[in-house]
Amino acid sequence: MKAEIIAVGTELLLGQIVNTNAQYLSQGLANLGIDVYYQTVVGDNASRLQQAVETARSRADLLIFTGGLGPTQDDLTKDALAEMLGRQLVMHEPSMAKIEKLFSSRGMHMVESNRRQALMVEGAEALDNETGLAVGNALTVDDKHYLLLPGPPREMKPMFDGPATDWLRRISGNANALYSRILRFSGIGESSLEAALLPLIEGQTDPTIAPYAKEGEVAIRLSTKGSNEAEAYARIDSMVKQIEALVGQYLYAKEDIPIEQAVINQLRNAAKTVATAESCTGGLLAELLTSVVGSSGAFGGGVITYTNEMKHTLLGIPLSQLEGEGAPGAISESTAALMAERVMETAGADYGVSITGVAGPSSSEGKPVGLVYVAIAAKGLNTEVHELQLSGNRSAIRLRAVKSALFRLWKRMSAI
Numbered sequence: 001m002k003a004e005i006i007a008v009g010t011e012l013l014l015g016q017i018v019n020t021n022a023q024y025l026s027q028g029l030a031n032l033g034i035d036v037y038y039q040t041v042v043g044d045n046a047s048r049l050q051q052a053v054e055t056a057r058s059r060a061d062l063l064i065f066t067g068g069l070g071p072t073q074d075d076l077t078k079d080a081l082a083e084m085l086g087r088q089l090v091m092h093e094p095s096m097a098k099i100e101k102l103f104s105s106r107g108m109h110m111v112e113s114n115r116r117q118a119l120m121v122e123g124a125e126a127l128d129n130e131t132g133l134a135v136g137n138a139l140t141v142d143d144k145h146y147l148l149l150p151g152p153p154r155e156m157k158p159m160f161d162g163p164a165t166d167w168l169r170r171i172s173g174n175a176n177a178l179y180s181r182i183l184r185f186s187g188i189g190e191s192s193l194e195a196a197l198l199p200l201i202e203g204q205t206d207p208t209i210a211p212y213a214k215e216g217e218v219a220i221r222l223s224t225k226g227s228n229e230a231e232a233y234a235r236i237d238s239m240v241k242q243i244e245a246l247v248g249q250y251l252y253a254k255e256d257i258p259i260e261q262a263v264i265n266q267l268r269n270a271a272k273t274v275a276t277a278e279s280c281t282g283g284l285l286a287e288l289l290t291s292v293v294g295s296s297g298a299f300g301g302g303v304i305t306y307t308n309e310m311k312h313t314l315l316g317i318p319l320s321q322l323e324g325e326g327a328p329g330a331i332s333e334s335t336a337a338l339m340a341e342r343v344m345e346t347a348g349a350d351y352g353v354s355i356t357g358v359a360g361p362s363s364s365e366g367k368p369v370g371l372v373y374v375a376i377a378a379k380g381l382n383t384e385v386h387e388l389q390l391s392g393n394r395s396a397i398r399l400r401a402v403k404s405a406l407f408r409l410w411k412r413m414s415a416i
Contacts, residue, residue: 067151216403275347
């Protein structure tokens with residue numbers, strides 16, 4: 001079964017609200033084994049809405065509408081569809097009674113337009129609205145299925161998850177559900193990851209492999225359809241093993257979590273802590289780590305040593321290391337190592353991570369924009385320093401530096 005989602009509302013076209021309904025519906029339909037091939041947005045105009053319906057009927061078996069079921073004159077979805085189908089709008093008495101009871105209980109006068117919310121396309125099945133007043137509609141005409149849902153997400157979601165899903169299961173028969181797994185990678189770019197997996201991608205049939213980039217990370221979605229979970233995940237697990245054989249050194253999670261959460265999980269499982277010292281990233285590393293629930297047991301603290309004076313005062317790095325003729329400078333391998341070691345010692349942590357470099361837009365110490373040093377200190381072990389050459393604007397360089405530091409820490413911990 002092929003579906004098309006038609007979101008109705010001029011406010012969507014004007015960008016006044018975001019169409020989150022389409023995302024929610026697409027995910028829910030995939031779980032039911034129903035493929036969404038198209039999404040359409042149309043304004044509150046009967047003629048254009050009917051044109052959208054005609055187009056959708058030519059390419060989809062199931063048309064799902066959101067919006068346009070309210071009490072005002074620009075709520076046209078039921079009217080437009082009923083006209084196209086040659087059907088009347090009829091009153092759904094239980095919904096009308098609900099509306100009247102609500103206004104009566106609040107001591108409010110009900111204007112005549114509110115009756116529109118209880119109208120249905122003739123022959124439709126009523127879908128109860130648990131959190132609002134507009135009744136949903138579900139009907140089949142000439143082998144085409146129509147599902148009319150309210151626009152507000154707080155009304156649409158429970159209606160879709162409840163009576164609409166029951167109706168969809170009945171009309172779709174034994175459709176196989178879609179099962180997916182997300183693999184998360186770091187330390188490798190999207191194009192390099194795709195190149196490494198090209199033999200699998202070119203030969204893919206089932207499961208399908210879809211790589212997509214996130215800032216500083218890459219993800220792969222593996223998807224398959226199956227009659228049951230065990231059957232589907234057996235195929236996915238087989239593909240995961242093949243991917244691990246090719247790029248396992250970059251795979252940090254077999255679930256959809258960011259690298260900072262993987263690092264915190266790793267620290268907590270090992271009962272270890274980390275402390276951070278940042279220069280060019282201005283505390284972004286500490287911010288990402290502490291954004292993870294449960295990080296308090298794994299994060300020993302951090303310092304932002306943006307200037308040489310703060311590197312000297314807070315971390316005890318000699319000024320002779322940072323300034324003067326022949327000094328390595330703040331942006332150097334040796335300074336990065338000292339920052340990581342000193343913050344680890346100061347916090348009494350098991351690991352210390354430092355970042356120092358040039359985020360831009362101009363060079364510093366005669367060193368180019370994008371040059372960043374990341375150091376990983378570990379108690380009782382030698383300190384690792386990694387030189388990075390990052391591209392992008394200031395924000396991108398800062399985030400990529402932090403994501404790289406997190407990946408280097410994850411790798412260091414995995415090797416111990």
